[in-house]
Amino acid sequence: MADSPLVIAGRPFRSRLIVGTGKYPSNAIMVRAHEASGAEMVTVAVRRVELNRSRESLLDHIDTERYFLLPNTAGCYTADDAVRAARLGREAGLSNWVKLEVIGDEKTLFPDNEALVEATRILVGEGFVVLPYTNDDPVTCRKLEDAGAAAVMPLGAPIGSGLGVQNPNNIGLIQEAAGVPVIVDAGVGTASDAAVAMELGIDGVLMNTGIAGADDPVAMAEAMKLAVRAGRLAHLAGRIPRKRYATASSPLEGVVGS
Amino acid sequence: MTILLNGESFQTDGPLSVSRLLDGLDIDPRRVAVEHNRTVLKKAAYGITVVREGDEVEVVNFVGGG
Numbered sequence: 193m194a195d196s197p198l199v200i201a202g203r204p205f206r207s208r209l210i211v212g213t214g215k216y217p218s219n220a221i222m223v224r225a226h227e228a229s230g231a232e233m234v235t236v237a238v239r240r241v242e243l244n245r246s247r248e249s250l251l252d253h254i255d256t257e258r259y260f261l262l263p264n265t266a267g268c269y270t271a272d273d274a275v276r277a278a279r280l281g282r283e284a285g286l287s288n289w290v291k292l293e294v295i296g297d298e299k300t301l302f303p304d305n306e307a308l309v310e311a312t313r314i315l316v317g318e319g320f321v322v323l324p325y326t327n328d329d330p331v332t333c334r335k336l337e338d339a340g341a342a343a344v345m346p347l348g349a350p351i352g353s354g355l356g357v358q359n360p361n362n363i364g365l366i367q368e369a370a371g372v373p374v375i376v377d378a379g380v381g382t383a384s385d386a387a388v389a390m391e392l393g394i395d396g397v398l399m400n401t402g403i404a405g406a407d408d409p410v411a412m413a414e415a416m417k418l419a420v421r422a423g424r425l426a427h428l429a430g431r432i433p434r435k436r437y438a439t440a441s442s443p444l445e446g447v448v449g450s
Numbered sequence: 451m452t453i454l455l456n457g458e459s460f461q462t463d464g465p466l467s468v469s470r471l472l473d474g475l476d477i478d479p480r481r482v483a484v485e486h487n488r489t490v491l492k493k494a495a496y497g498i499t500v501v502r503e504g505d506e507v508e509v510v511n512f513v514g515g516g
Contacts, residue, residue, distance in 0.1 A: 213514040235515055237512065237513050240508065282490075283492070
């Protein structure tokens, strides 16, 4: 079955899976995992250059002809810091896209909604394509969209937790109300989590630890590719309604001995 | 002169351009972004932006992240 591409800010992506570049056992494994995932967009973080260290760069291991770079503002706790990181990321990567994170709590890494909306407004005003990582809250997602976000990226569960989609009802409500793509970002632990997310009708899934932290990241990357595709197809196919009792699949008439 | 480079005190001969500073640090300018006194610089400005005593410079690059 043919599927339409994921389109964000007018840019089409054939893959509905976006993957990270952090926490892989090695760069070689990351390269193979990226290939196995089929992803076309990868996230990167912006950090101070370590002086007097090896000159090896992450970008030596990412073919930017093949993968679209999405710089994040991970680690930022204020709108000001996130805006600053976004501006630096734009210069380092020469694209105006940003995965906007403004964290409000160290333990859960849940977003600071107020600061997130403020930073979105500022960056949209500066011409950025803003993809904010947000709570699974339909009201915040609406405010982000109103502020000009090109997509909304509600968390499935806390970053790196692997708990899967904790509030599928909210994700469904966000999807129904949104006029921009909805990407579930964070919390996916295994393939079924990704499939569940996609079955809710959302537009894509973003993950890092679920792949990079698996015993075999390359195999998990392929599993995630298949799961995202399977969940998407199941959504498009239209599942049967849930019923409490059985409905026979075989004819009730003509049973031998009746 | 002394500047604040990536949050730490750093000694260098100067004043000097951002290009010269990066060159001295053995940093490929194509792979980084530079902030000078809180203003992000376009790459084209590296050659004409002068770093002076007491200036703050941040040099960042991409690392793995989610």
